[in-house]
Amino acid sequence: MTLRKGEKMTISIQEHMAIDVCPGPIKPIKQISDYFPRFPRGLPAAVGRSGTLRSAVSQPSVSPAEAPREDDEDVDQLFGAYGTTPAEQPPKYQAPEEVVDPEGYESDDCTTLGTLDFSLLYDQENNALHCTINKAKGLKPMDHNGLADPYVKLHLLPGASKANKLRTKTLRNTLNPTWNETLTYYGITDEDMIRKTLRISVCDEDKFRHNEFIGETRIPLKKLKPNQTKNFNICLEKQLPIDKTEDKSLEERGRILISLKYSSQKQGLLVGIIRCAHLAAMDANGYSDPYVKTYLKPDEDKKSKHKTAVKKKTLNPEFNEEFCYEIKHGDLAKKTLEVTVWDYDIGKSNDFIGGVVLGINAKGERLKHWFDCLKNKDKKIERWHTLTNELPGAVLSD
Numbered sequence: 239m240t241l242r243k244g245e246k247m248t249i250s251i252q253e254h255m256a257i258d259v260c261p262g263p264i265k266p267i268k269q270i271s272d273y274f275p276r277f278p279r280g281l282p283a284a285v286g287r288s289g290t291l292r293s294a295v296s297q298p299s300v301s302p303a304e305a306p307r308e309d310d311e312d313v314d315q316l317f318g319a320y321g322t323t324p325a326e327q328p329p330k331y332q333a334p335e336e337v338v339d340p341e342g343y344e345s346d347d348c349t350t351l352g353t354l355d356f357s358l359l360y361d362q363e364n365n366a367l368h369c370t371i372n373k374a375k376g377l378k379p380m381d382h383n384g385l386a387d388p389y390v391k392l393h394l395l396p397g398a399s400k401a402n403k404l405r406t407k408t409l410r411n412t413l414n415p416t417w418n419e420t421l422t423y424y425g426i427t428d429e430d431m432i433r434k435t436l437r438i439s440v441c442d443e444d445k446f447r448h449n450e451f452i453g454e455t456r457i458p459l460k461k462l463k464p465n466q467t468k469n470f471n472i473c474l475e476k477q478l479p480i481d482k483t484e485d486k487s488l489e490e491r492g493r494i495l496i497s498l499k500y501s502s503q504k505q506g507l508l509v510g511i512i513r514c515a516h517l518a519a520m521d522a523n524g525y526s527d528p529y530v531k532t533y534l535k536p537d538e539d540k541k542s543k544h545k546t547a548v549k550k551k552t553l554n555p556e557f558n559e560e561f562c563y564e565i566k567h568g569d570l571a572k573k574t575l576e577v578t579v580w581d582y583d584i585g586k587s588n589d590f591i592g593g594v595v596l597g598i599n600a601k602g603e604r605l606k607h608w609f610d611c612l613k614n615k616d617k618k619i620e621r622w623h624t625l626t627n628e629l630p631g632a633v634l635s636d
Contacts, residue, residue, distance in 0.1 A: 351453035351474040352377035362464035367423040380442035425493035425515035491592030491625040492517035498611035499618040506564040520581035592625025
């Protein structure tokens with residue numbers, strides 16, 4: 239084919255295709271990614287991208303004269319070439335999946351451990367915390383059959399002891415259990431609601447092995463408003479460590495609910511021992527066999543001692559017993575009521591658990607309880623009191 243001077247050679251598409259498929263060295267076919275490069279995830283937009291963009295967006299057909307100068311090119315201009323000016327760049331957003339979990343990629347506990355539906359109510363008048371465990375959903379399978387035998391355990395922190403642990407019944411072979419059980423803590427004060435946290439754990443019961451932990455959640459009691467039910471439906475979390483270095487001064491020997499009433503009809507002081515809560519465990523089995531003694535002192539004739547029945551293997555006993563001290567109302571101001579709680583043991587001395595003193599020399603709630611009793615004849619007044627391990631003037635033996 240002859241060309242005239244000044245005439246350019248034209249090649250048809252057919253001839254072009256024929257040239258490309260002629261025998262010769264096989265060249266790799268360009269991919270779309272060669273023209274639109276991918277940036278590494280997590281790499282800041284202003285670091286190290288300009289070089290990648292330059293090499294990626296430069297086309298073979300661009301002549302060196304048309305190529306942009308190195309010193310005029312930066313990342314902002316390149317973004318502008320794609321239709322976005324630097325001022326219009328969207329705010330940076332790092333996707334949740336790009337956040338590295340230091341303990342592995344198990345941050346989505348909702349899908350792995352399940353959710354728990356429950357409600358809490360602080361009954362301020364009766365010093366009670368009602369915990370209603372409704373149901374769980376999508377629990378983690380723990381048994382070979384792909385199911386679990388779940389139960390819920392409650393625990394008040396700080397204060398690691400069996401005295402403040404409550405649990406629901408166990409439901410067999412289910413990952414979506416419905417309990418509808420209400421567990422109640424008695425002797426809860428306004429101070430407890432400020433400084434304590436409720437730990438709720440879901441576990442799998444095994445007959446032949448140790449029970450297995452599934453998940454937990456923790457609710458600071460200060461989130462609750464008195465006498466208002468608060469509903470929760472939250473994802474279970476992996477087990478969190480319990481602070482072993484918590485202040486030892488927060489340890490308690492337990493609580494006792496006492497009623498006082500001066501009866502004009504009986505001409506005497508009626509002392510009611512209603513119940514105890516969260517008593518210290520004194521026996522090897524983690525429990526106690528508690529009973530309560532009361533004295534009205536000074537007791538010259540040593541006849542003021544009263545004793546309740548023994549309640550076996552419990553840290554939250556109910557007594558509901560009442561004792562009467564015949565005394566004139568005017569003489570009560572000179573008296574002191576000592577209440578002690580003991581653990582009954584066979585064949586050895588009984589163990590002192592704790593005690594409380596009510597009278598004009600007492601302080602705080604103990605003094606107020608005694609004063610209200612003297613001020614309001616024929617009116618029964620109930621109050622919770624914290625047991626201490628020291629009782630001035632008491633003989634710590636039975």
